[in-house]
Amino acid sequence: MRGAARAITCIENDYPERNQILKELFPHTGRARLIGITGSPGAGKSSLVDCLIGYLRSLEMKIGVVAVDPTSPFTGGALLGDRVRMQNHALDKGVFIRSMGTRGSLGGLSANTRDAVRVLDAYGCDVVLIETVGVGQSELDVMSIADTTAVVLNPGGGDSVQAFKAGIMEIADLFVINKADLPGTEKLQIEVEQMLDLAKHDAPWRPPIVKTVSTSGQGMADLWQQIDRHQQFLHESGEADARRSRHLQEEVLDIVRDRLFQRLQAGIQSGRHAEALERVASRAEDPYSAAERIILQWWGQKS
Template sequence: MHEITRRILAGDVRGAARAITCIENDYPERDQILKELFPHTGRAKLIGITGTPGAGKSSLVDCLIGYLRTQNITVGVVAVDPTSPFTGGALLGDRVRMQNHALDKGVFIRSMGTRGSLGGLSTNTRDAVRVLDAYGCDVILIETVGVGQSELDVMGIADTTAVVLNPGGGDSIQAFKAGIMEIADLFVINKADLPGTEKLQIEVEQMLDLAKHDAPWRPPIVRTISTDGQGMPDLWQEVERHQQFLRETGEAETRRSRHLQEEVLDIVRDRLFQRLLADIQHGGHAEELERVAARDEDPYSAAERIISRWWGKTT
C-alpha cells in the first residue's frame, strides 16, 4: 500500500491534500492511490450545490458548513472554480469566502480548476471527492463554478443536487431553459429577503407542476438568507428527506451504480483521447493538419484517416 494511502486512511489531512495534488498534476502514483482507496469509499453523503453565478452559492456553502459542524458532522468541500488562463490553477474565490473554517479540523476545503473540461467538471473532481470520502468526511459538498456544463455534470457525482436561485436575476427562466429542472432534487431560493422572492417561488412551483406532476419525488423549495445564516436547518432537513427517499426506493444504489458505470466510460474516453492526441502531436500527422489548414482537404476526411491509422497501431 502506498504511503499516501495509509496516511489518508489514518485521517491525516496532509495526506489527503497531497493525494489531491497528485490527482490534479497527474503524478505517477495517482492511479495506485485511487485504486487502493476505492474499497474504502461509498460512505459519505455527496451533495451537489449548483446554480447561476451571483446566486450566493459560496456564501450558502459557508453557512451550511457552519450548521453541519454544530451537528458534529465532518465536512469536505470540493469547490470547482474557473481555471486561471495563466497558471492553470483554480482562482480560489470559494476558499476566500470560507476562511471561517480554515482552522476547523472537521472541515476540508479544496478548490479545483475546471482544467479545460469544456465548461464542465474536471475529470479530477470525482477523484478528489473519492479521496475525501476515504479520508472520512461524513458529508462532501461539491460546489460548481455555476456556468455551462458543470451544472449538469454535478448530477453524475452527487447523490442529492441543490440548485440555488436568487430573486430578480431571471434565474428561473435560465434554469428551465438549460434543463436544470431535470437535475434538481431541491431548489434553494437564496437572498430570500430581497424583493421578488414570492414571484420566483411561484414560477418554480408552476414549472414543477408541469415537469414533475407525476414524478415520485417533487423537489422542495427552501428559502435561505446566507448572509445571516437563516434557513440552514430547513435546507439540511430537505437534503436528509431526499436521502431517505433514495434509500427507501432503492434509487440510492441505482444512482451510485449508474455513476460508477459512467465513470468507467469517462476514464476510457479521457485516456483514449489523451493517447490519440499524443499520437497526433508526435506521430507524423502534421501533413494532414497542414492540408486542412490550406483547405486542400476537409477536416472530416483528415480526422477519419488519423483515427484509422492510430487504431491500426493499437490493434
C-alpha cells in the same frame, strides 16, 4: 487531513503515483453523502455552503468541501475566492476545504473534482459538499457526481424561465431560494412551483423549495431536512444504488475517452498522422475521411 491534501495535490498535478493512489483508495469509498451545490454566479452558493457547514458541524458530522472556481483563460490562474468565504472553519479539524480551478473544463467542475471527492470520501468525511463554478445553461457535470443536487436561486437574479433551460430543471433534486429576505422571494417561489407543475407533475420525486438567508443562517435546518428526505427517497426507491452505478459507468467511459484521446494526440504530435493532416490542409481530402483513416490506422496498430 494532511494526507488527503497531499493526495489531492498529487492528483491535480498528475504525479506518476496518481493512478495507484486512486486505485488503492477506491475500496474505501462509497460511504459519504455527496451533495452538489450549483446555481448562477452571485446566488450566494459559497455563503450558503459556509452556513451549512456550521449546521452540520453542530450535528458532529465530518465535512469535506470541494469548491470550484473559474480559471483565467489568459493567465491560467484562479482566484479561489470560495475558500475566503469559508474562513470561519479554517481551523476546524472536522472540516476539510479544497478549492480547485476549472483549468479549462467547461462543465462547471474541474477535471479532477470527482477524484478529489473520492479522496475525501475515503478519508472518512460523512458529507462532501461540491460547489460548482456557477452554472449557466450547460455546466451540468455535478449531476454525474452528486447523490443530491441543490440548485441555488435568488430573488432579482433575472428571468427565472431562463434558469430552467437546457437541463437546469432536470438536475435539481431541490431548489434553494437564497437571500430570501429580499423582495421578490414569493414571486420567485411561485414561478418555480409553476415550472415544477409542468416539468415534474408525474415524476416520483418533486423537488422541494427551501428558503434560506445565508448571512444569518436562516433555513439551514430545513435545507438539511430536505436533503435528508431526498436521500431517504433514493434508498427506499432503489435509485441510490442505480444512480451511483450510472455515475461509475460514466466515469469508466470518461477515463477511456480521455486515455484514447491522449494516446491519439501523442501520435499526432509525433508526426505519425502528418500526411493525413496535410492532405486536409491542402483540401485534397475532407476532414471526415481523414479522421476515419486515422482511427482505422490507430485501431489497427493497437489490435
